[in-house]
Amino acid sequence: MEIPVMVGAGLVVIGVGIGIGKIGGSAMDAIARQPEAYGKIQTAMLIAAALIEGIGFAALFAVS
Amino acid sequence: MSKTTTLILFKKKSLFLIALLFAGGLFAKENEQNQENLSAKEIQKKEIKEYIMHHLQDSYDFSLFSYTTDTGEHVYIGAPLPIILWDNGLKVFSSSKFHHGETVAEVNGNHYAIIHNKIYKTDAAGTITYDEEHHTTNIAPLDFSITKGVVSIMFTFLLMFFLFKNLADSYAKNGGIASGAGRFFEPIVLYIRDDIAIPNIGEKKYRKYMSFLLTVFFFVWFLNMLGLTPLGINVTGNIAVTLCLALITFLLTNLTGTKDYWLHIFDPLGSTMKWYAKVPLYIILIPIEVLGIFIKPFSLLIRLYANMQAGHIVLMSLIGLMFIFKSWLGSPLSFGLAFAISLIEVLVALLQAYIFTMLSALYFGFASEEHEHHNEIEAH
Numbered sequence: 001m002e003i004p005v006m007v008g009a010g011l012v013v014i015g016v017g018i019g020i021g022k023i024g025g026s027a028m029d030a031i032a033r034q035p036e037a038y039g040k041i042q043t044a045m046l047i048a049a050a051l052i053e054g055i056g057f058a059a060l061f062a063v064s
Numbered sequence: 065m066s067k068t069t070t071l072i073l074f075k076k077k078s079l080f081l082i083a084l085l086f087a088g089g090l091f092a093k094e095n096e097q098n099q100e101n102l103s104a105k106e107i108q109k110k111e112i113k114e115y116i117m118h119h120l121q122d123s124y125d126f127s128l129f130s131y132t133t134d135t136g137e138h139v140y141i142g143a144p145l146p147i148i149l150w151d152n153g154l155k156v157f158s159s160s161k162f163h164h165g166e167t168v169a170e171v172n173g174n175h176y177a178i179i180h181n182k183i184y185k186t187d188a189a190g191t192i193t194y195d196e197e198h199h200t201t202n203i204a205p206l207d208f209s210i211t212k213g214v215v216s217i218m219f220t221f222l223l224m225f226f227l228f229k230n231l232a233d234s235y236a237k238n239g240g241i242a243s244g245a246g247r248f249f250e251p252i253v254l255y256i257r258d259d260i261a262i263p264n265i266g267e268k269k270y271r272k273y274m275s276f277l278l279t280v281f282f283f284v285w286f287l288n289m290l291g292l293t294p295l296g297i298n299v300t301g302n303i304a305v306t307l308c309l310a311l312i313t314f315l316l317t318n319l320t321g322t323k324d325y326w327l328h329i330f331d332p333l334g335s336t337m338k339w340y341a342k343v344p345l346y347i348i349l350i351p352i353e354v355l356g357i358f359i360k361p362f363s364l365l366i367r368l369y370a371n372m373q374a375g376h377i378v379l380m381s382l383i384g385l386m387f388i389f390k391s392w393l394g395s396p397l398s399f400g401l402a403f404a405i406s407l408i409e410v411l412v413a414l415l416q417a418y419i420f421t422m423l424s425a426l427y428f429g430f431a432s433e434e435h436e437h438h439n440e441i442e443a444h
Contacts, residue, residue, distance in 0.1 A: 039259070043422070050419045054363040057370035 009063040016056035020049045105388075112384040119296050119380055120373065121181050122213045124159040128295070140164055145215060149176070151185065151205035159209075176205070183207055213305065216297045220286045224279075256281055256421060264425040269432040273425065276316060280309060281421040288372060288413030292406060300416075301372035303365070310365035313424045318357065321431040328433070329353040360427055364420060371416050375409045 027045035031038050127142030144160035151174065161169035165178040168186060177186045184202035186192060193201045210218075231246035231253075242250040261270040261277055287299045299305055327334070332349055333342055382405060386398040 043259075046415070046419060047422060047426070050367060050423070051363070053371075054367045057366055057374075060374075061366065061370060 005063050009059045012059035013056055016052055016059075019052045023048050023052070108387060112381075112387060116377060116380040116384065120298055120301060120376055122211045122298075122302060123181070124162065124178065124183075124209060124211055125164060126212050126215060127164070130164075138164070138166075145212065146210045147183070148208040148210065149183065149205045150208065151203075155205075183209075212297065213299045213302055216287065216290055216299050217305075220283060220290065223286060224282055228282075252281075253278060260418075260422055260425045264422070264429040265432055266429065272320070273316070273428045273432075276312065277421050277425055277428075280312075280424060281417050284309070284368065284420050285414060285417035288416060289410070291372060291376065292409055292413065298372070298376055300368055301376055303369045306365040306369040309368070309420070310361040313364060313427060314358075314361035316424075317361075317427045317431045320428070322433065324433050325431045328430075329357070360423075364423055368416055368420055371412060375405075375412055379405050379409065 030041045125144045130140040144158045149155040168177045234243040290297045382402040
């Protein structure tokens with residue numbers, strides 16, 4: 001049975017959503033624990049989120 | 065007293081609920097009507113889709129808006145832009161000759177037509193031939209036209225030149241204190257130096273990358289913000305532009321790479337192992353590292369392009385909702401949603417510029433690493 005490309009892209013987007021959600025959640029935890037390290041945590045969070053986001057866009061790109 | 069206020073509040077709430085229900089009823093009725101003439105709705109959907117695609121593309125004229133008169137005539141408000149072609153010699157003419165892609169342009173006996181936003185050479189009748197896969201087989205002359213995107217880039221270039229020259233001049237005049245618009249940009253420049261360049265590249269080498277980092281940050285940011293104006297500019301959502309930006313990062317990274325950077329790629333394990341232990345590992349490791357050189361700038365270009373493109377599509381689709389609903393509910397709904405997304409897009413415009421600069425700085429940091437790099441990691 002052939003799985004449509006759209007379904008694959010949807011699965012990738014779900015994965016990306018979970019991934020970025022976990023990063024955001026962990027960053028929240030870290031900031032709550034160490035509010036003075038806010039800036040550094042945010043920078044690291046944005047970089048990690050951007051790297052994952054790239055994969056999501058690559059998947060959407062493959063569909064269109 | 066509190067009882068009466070709650071009562072009034074309750075009354076207000078129930079009134080609001082009734083209004084909502086009423087609105088829902090109206091909306092449902094409208095929907096039923098729409099289902100009867102499904103074909104008209106489908107035509108409209110196609111129209112909206114075409115309109116969004118048209119907005120995302122670069123164009124040969126700077127049109128602000130267009131409308132159709134009662135007599136069925138298309139009226140365009142905007143300005144034509146110069147077309148520059150290389151087709152056995154330089155051909156320069158105004159894009160008004162195409163009449164917004166509706167007619168064939170004739171220049172010194174040569175005929176050109178716009179098909180799918182590209183200029184092709186045709187004959188006087190505008191004949192276009194297709195192959196089996198529906199690709200145009202006409203000759204496409206080399207196109208150096210000043211399109212809408214090029215105009216926006218030139219505008220951003222001038223804007224940045226005058227803003228930052230003004231900032232530099234004000235330092236000289238006021239003895240190291242910024243004035244005017246420079247007061248707004250000075251902290252941003254300092255932020256890029258102190259929080260992006262120095263932590264990622266290092267005290268010693270950050271200076272030679274600063275000009276690129278500052279330029280790319282403000283270039284991407286200004287163009288992203290220009291894309292949010294109603295002018296319909298979509299430059300950073302154009303894959304050719306982001307490709308060039310990423311290409312500069314790629315070239316800078318690899319041309320300024322130190323000996324340690326290349327050693328890290330072709331001999332990542334260094335002296336931690338004997339050579340016969342490294343050989344089987346390197347069969348896998350070196351191709352991955354070499355691929356990484358290209359994947360890094362590629363992810364930069366896709367990220368910026370896809371983010372801006374996606375933002376524009378969402379925004380245009382939400383505005384298109386107004387024409388799909390066709391009820392008094394649709395207009396405020398589409399306005400509210402589009403307004404909220406616009407605010408998010410303002411954030412995304414800045415965030416994408418920041419991420420592009422940040423990751424470029426990170427890659428430059430890899431390229432300019434020195435030998436004490438391994439000790440640094442342990443220190444963290």
